Amino acid sequence: MSVSIDQAFALARQEGRSAFIPFMTGGFPSPEACREIVLALDGCGADVIELGIPFSDPLADGPVIQASSKQALDQGVTPASVLALAAELSPRLKAALVVMTYYNPVLRMGLQRFAASASQAGVSGVIVPDLPPEEAGPWLEAARGAGLDTIFMAAPTTPPERLEVIRECCRGFLYYVSMTGVTGAGLNVDQELARGVARVRQGSSLPVAVGFGVAEAAQARALAGLADGVIVGSALVKRAQQAAGPGQAAEAVGALARELAQGLAQGPSV
Amino acid sequence: MPRLQPSSTEPRPWSQQPDQAGRFGAYGGRFVPETLMPALGELAAAYDEALGDPAFQAELDELLEHYAGRATPLYEARNLSANWGGARVFLKREDLTHTGAHKINNALGQVLLAKRMGKKRIIAETGAGQHGVATATAAALMGLDCVVYMGTLDMERQALNVTRMRMLGTRVEPVTSGSRSLKDAVNEALRDWVTNVRTTHYILGSVVGPHPYPRMVRDFQAVIGREARAQILARTGRLPDALMACVGAGSNAIGLFHPFLDDPVQMIGVEAAGLGLATGKHSASLSAGTPGVLHGCSLYLLQDEHGQVTEAHSIAAGLDYPGVGPEHGLLKDLGRVSYLTATDEEALEAFMELARAEGIIPALESSHALARAKDVASVLGSEAMVLVCLSGRGDKDVAQVAERLGARLEK
Numbered sequence: 208m209s210v211s212i213d214q215a216f217a218l219a220r221q222e223g224r225s226a227f228i229p230f231m232t233g234g235f236p237s238p239e240a241c242r243e244i245v246l247a248l249d250g251c252g253a254d255v256i257e258l259g260i261p262f263s264d265p266l267a268d269g270p271v272i273q274a275s276s277k278q279a280l281d282q283g284v285t286p287a288s289v290l291a292l293a294a295e296l297s298p299r300l301k302a303a304l305v306v307m308t309y310y311n312p313v314l315r316m317g318l319q320r321f322a323a324s325a326s327q328a329g330v331s332g333v334i335v336p337d338l339p340p341e342e343a344g345p346w347l348e349a350a351r352g353a354g355l356d357t358i359f360m361a362a363p364t365t366p367p368e369r370l371e372v373i374r375e376c377c378r379g380f381l382y383y384v385s386m387t388g389v390t391g392a393g394l395n396v397d398q399e400l401a402r403g404v405a406r407v408r409q410g411s412s413l414p415v416a417v418g419f420g421v422a423e424a425a426q427a428r429a430l431a432g433l434a435d436g437v438i439v440g441s442a443l444v445k446r447a448q449q450a451a452g453p454g455q456a457a458e459a460v461g462a463l464a465r466e467l468a469q470g471l472a473q474g475p476s477v
Numbered sequence: 478m479p480r481l482q483p484s485s486t487e488p489r490p491w492s493q494q495p496d497q498a499g500r501f502g503a504y505g506g507r508f509v510p511e512t513l514m515p516a517l518g519e520l521a522a523a524y525d526e527a528l529g530d531p532a533f534q535a536e537l538d539e540l541l542e543h544y545a546g547r548a549t550p551l552y553e554a555r556n557l558s559a560n561w562g563g564a565r566v567f568l569k570r571e572d573l574t575h576t577g578a579h580k581i582n583n584a585l586g587q588v589l590l591a592k593r594m595g596k597k598r599i600i601a602e603t604g605a606g607q608h609g610v611a612t613a614t615a616a617a618l619m620g621l622d623c624v625v626y627m628g629t630l631d632m633e634r635q636a637l638n639v640t641r642m643r644m645l646g647t648r649v650e651p652v653t654s655g656s657r658s659l660k661d662a663v664n665e666a667l668r669d670w671v672t673n674v675r676t677t678h679y680i681l682g683s684v685v686g687p688h689p690y691p692r693m694v695r696d697f698q699a700v701i702g703r704e705a706r707a708q709i710l711a712r713t714g715r716l717p718d719a720l721m722a723c724v725g726a727g728s729n730a731i732g733l734f735h736p737f738l739d740d741p742v743q744m745i746g747v748e749a750a751g752l753g754l755a756t757g758k759h760s761a762s763l764s765a766g767t768p769g770v771l772h773g774c775s776l777y778l779l780q781d782e783h784g785q786v787t788e789a790h791s792i793a794a795g796l797d798y799p800g801v802g803p804e805h806g807l808l809k810d811l812g813r814v815s816y817l818t819a820t821d822e823e824a825l826e827a828f829m830e831l832a833r834a835e836g837i838i839p840a841l842e843s844s845h846a847l848a849r850a851k852d853v854a855s856v857l858g859s860e861a862m863v864l865v866c867l868s869g870r871g872d873k874d875v876a877q878v879a880e881r882l883g884a885r886l887e888k
Contacts (some may be wrong), residue, residue, distance in 0.1 A: 264660065264771060264784040266667045267510045273654060285783045310508055311770045315784025337508045337770070339875040341498065362512035364674060369515065387512050 209329035212356050212379035215254040215303040216414045216435060225431045226254035227468045228416055230440030231447070231460070232275040233258045233292060234284030240453035245296050247461035248443075253302040254469030255380075255416075257334070257438065260289045260308035267336040269391030271441040275448065286312045286321070290328045297329025305332040305358065305379070310346075318346055322353035332356030332379040340376045347376060360384050361407050363399075370407060379439065380414040380436060383407050385421070391441030394420025396429040404433045424470030432475035439467055490557060491738050491813050494804060498817030499688020499774075502810065507687040509643060509667070509773045516674045521689040523594050528696075533589065540585050541700065544618070547577045547582075549701075551708040551864075556834040557854075563789035564854040564861035567717065569705045571729065571868050572839065578869030580728045584611035584680060588619050591678035598677040599623045602666040604631055604725070605795030605842065606638025607869055608682030613647035615680075619621030623647040626665040630657040631794045637873050656788040659725075659798045663772050667679045672709045683726035684802030687773030691803050698732025705864060706736050713862065719743040719853055722866035723759065723845040724816065725796035729868035734814060743815075746805065747849045749791035750818035762790035762801040763816040764811050769800075776800045777809070792821035792881075793841035793868075819848035827851065828878060841878070842870035 219226040229248045234241050250258055261276035261284055268276070268326055286308065297304050306325055313321045313335065325333060325400040333355055338346060340359065350357045356379030361370055362385060374381065385394050394400075400417075408415045417430055418438030430437045443460050491503075497519075499505045507517055516613030527533040541547040550573060554566045571579040584601075585737040591599060599616045602625070609625040625642055629651045632639050642649050655661040662858055663686075681882035682697075686693045720737060722730035724746035734744045751759035759765065762777045769778035771786055779787045779799035789799040806815040819827070827847035832838045840849065843866070848866045857863065871878070879886060 263655070263787075266664045266772070267671065269668070280785060287783075311778075311780065312784035314770060315780065315782070327786055335511050337773070339507065339509065339511055339514050339807055341514075342506050342508055360511040362510070364512050364515045373511070373649070379502075384510075386513060387674055389668045392672070 209297040209331065210301065210303040212255060212303045212305065212331045216380065219254050219436070224472050224474060226255060226416065226436035226437050227252055227471050228255040228438040229253050229443050229464055230257040230259060230438060232272060233260055233289030234279040234282060235261070235275040235444065236278060236447050236456050237282060237453040238284065238288065238292065240456045242292060242296065243457035244447060244460050246299070246459040248464050249300045249302050251461050251464040252472070253464065255303045255305055256300065257305050257307050257440070258289060258293055260286050260306060260312055262309040262312060265309060267389055269389040269441060271391045271445050272446070275444045277390055278339055286316055288445045290324045293330050294328035304329060305334060307334040307336070308332050310335050310338045313346070318349035322349040326353035326355055328407055330355065332358045334358040334382060336360060340372050343376055359384055363387055363403050370424055374411055374413060377413060380416045381407060382438070383415050383417045383434070385417050385419045388419060390419055392420050394426060396426050401433055424466040427467045428470040428473060428475060431471050437471060472474065489739060490811050491808060495688065495692050499692065501691070504775045504806040505688060505691055506775050507773060508770045508775065509687045510671060512671050513548045513674060513687070517687050517689070523590060524689055524693050527590055527593060533593070537586055537589055541582065545581045545585060546573060547700065548704045549573050551705055551712065551729065554835050557831065560830070560834055561851050561854045563859065564718065564857035564863045566850065566854055567709060567862060567864045568867045569701060569733065569864060571701060571866060572837070572843070572870035576607070576614050577872065578607035578611065578840065579698060579732060580608040580611035580682060581614065581727065582700055583682065583694050583697040584608065584615040584730070587678070587680040588615035588621065591621065591680070592619055594678060596676060596678040597621060598673065599680055600626070600666050600669050600677055600753055601680045601682060602626045602659065602662035603682065604662065605793065605840070606631065606635040606873060607795060609647070609649070610638050610641050612680050612782055613642040613645035616647065617645045624650055624669065626652050626662040626669070627648045628652045628657040628659065628662050631659065633791050634877050635794055635873050636876070658794065660786065660789065667772065669849065683728040684731050684804060685726045685772055685774060685776060685800055691774065694728055695731045695804060696736055698728050699735045701729065701732040701866060702734060702736035705733060709862070709864060716740050716742050717862040717864040718857060719745060719863045720745065721745045721846045721850045721853065721863060723796060723842050723868060724748050724763070724801060724805060725842065726798050726800065727802035729866050731802060731804055731864045738813065744813070745849065745853060746814055746816045747845045748816055748818045749796040749845055750820040751790040753820055754818060758790040758800060759818070760791040760796050761818045762799060763805060766816050768806065771800050774803050777806045778801050778831070783831060792824060793845065795840070795842040796845065815871040817849045819845040823848040825878065825881065837867070838871035840876070841874045843868045
């Protein structure tokens with residue numbers, strides 16, 4: 208039985224730390240290396256692991272995840288093959304597994320079929336960055352029917368009344384986008400971000416995880432006191448890209464993941 | 478081809494589109510990252526407010542008339558009619574607008590809206606460069622900073638327009654991802670907008686993207702159809718039998734068609750068949766695509782079995798896009814508009830034919846409409862009238878066509 212998102216956050220809370228949520232593009236840098244990377248992330252203290260389904264037009268992503276998506280697609284990675292990888296790995300993971308995908312591949316597979324496949328694969332939740340609550344009705348029905356958590360995003364630009372709508376649709380955790388921008392841009396953990404996170408945490412029991420632009424242990428540490436979870440994507444994907452070969456990717460990714468997890472476990476330096 | 482629609486006063490399924498959520502039947506909507514959702518709400522509200530403000534429309538009309546050169550002529554192409562041996566052929570001369578294509582209609586409307594919203598920076602995507610040039614022009618006029626995203630493949634084949642944009646003070650940002658053409662330029666423009674949404678207005682160039690773009694761009698382009706309808710009635714005392722326009726993402730076509738939707742007039746959009754539909758190298762999203770979601774809306778899309786968007790191909794950079802505006806999807810499903818295709822080769826022939834028969838060098842995009850207009854006109858009687866949208870002029874294409882035709886030009 209795979210770990211649920213609720214269990215993963217509960218454990219982190221018990222241990223008095225923010226949850227560590229690494230992301231990796233599914234099938235990158237190769238399908239085999241991706242399997243090793245996910246296992247390495249799990250062994251380095253990940254609480255939730257996000258596996259991305261590569262898409263041809265990832266408009267919320269910066270250059271690093273774009274390039275990794277293209278490389279995965281060029282090797283024949285498909286939504287079904289990423290879900291098959293999830294099915295293979297989920298029983299072995301201590302972390303909860305979530306899938307991040309743009310909407311078109313989900314639509315193409317069919318909402319019910321996608322939700323059922325993900326659920327059978329031991330996936331706990333799904334993030335669809337280009338599906339706002341207004342368009343999500345059919346997906347919510349399919350995902351809930353399959354027992355999947357539907358994770359939604361809130362942004363610095365989200366006004367209070369929209370935040371309510373987002374929370375109503377959101378299960379598992381709320382993904383707070385740290386800045387106006389795409390994944391992998393430079394992030395300043397400053398007062399504005401602190402206020403933004405505090406705003407979306409207030410008045411809701413839903414855990415809030417912060418993502419976009421978190422690249423270093425120091426940033427993770429600074430965020431540890433602010434958010435229930437910290438998401439790191441591009442920086443880890445970049446490590447996999449820069450590794451000498453796919454065989455070395457898991458080790459390279461694991462080294463950074465350990466630093467990030469330690470930063471989170473130590474908590475804010477104040 | 479569909480039968481002529483009976484005239485009646487009942488509301489038609491294509492009227493009153495889109496709904497409040499930006500839906501044209503099953504298509505349209507708003508599929509974008511959360512960061513942009515509030516901005517789209519603000520844009521829709523600002524647009525509604527502008528529509529209700531006579532001063533906004535007056536300022537736009539003034540610019541369209543004295544700056545862009547509207548109304549554009551409706552020219553009867555008698556030599557073409559004689560060549561084709563059938564219906565009378567009328568050309569709506571959008572090629573004669575300032576900057577040389579219909580794109581200026583939308584760029585001026587949106588730049589006025591941007592100014593009204595207090596935005597200091599404009600971004601846009603471009604394929605053929607016509608929307609980029611129109612936006613660069615409007616931004617220069619209004620004194621706004623402007624960045625245009627353009628695929629490097631398109632920068633090569635439309636070098637003239639790249640230079641024009643730079644002369645107008647716009648920064649042209651090369652896009653090297655994916656197919657290095659229009660689709661990827663839209664991705665980059667959206668990424669810029671997500672990053673700079675508080676200061677920036679994105680002038681999307683066609684009837685695609687998240688609500689309110691498909692509606693707003695249509696409304697700004699509908700001046701084409703309103704003028705054409707009045708002009709042909711004044712000239713001939715009746716409506717044309719058929720309207721024709723090329724369809725990439727579909728802005729000139731919807732602009733021409735929309736004011737005629739409730740009329741008993743047949744409408745035909747012509748998509749780019751590229752090297753031929755069977756080769757897979759084409760941009761015919763309606764003729765060969767399936768519904769999907771790209772760039773913020775639900776639309777007919779060229780995609781593979783896994784939902785990955787496939788690369789479009791057309792000799793005409795402005796048609797080289799794997800989706801088509803949501804309202805076209807609805808009009809196709811309702812059978813109100815029929816959609817045909819023309820290949821690269823057929824477009825080139827039509828390009829040369831118009832140049833030689835009428836002394837007009839059309840854009841390669843518009844040449845697709847001409848290629849099928851020939852078939853339509855030749856099967857109709859000499860009393861019939863076909864009205865074709867000549868969406869742009871061909872100066873930007875001369876180098877590409879010369880290279881392609883080579884020795885055939887000497888004849």
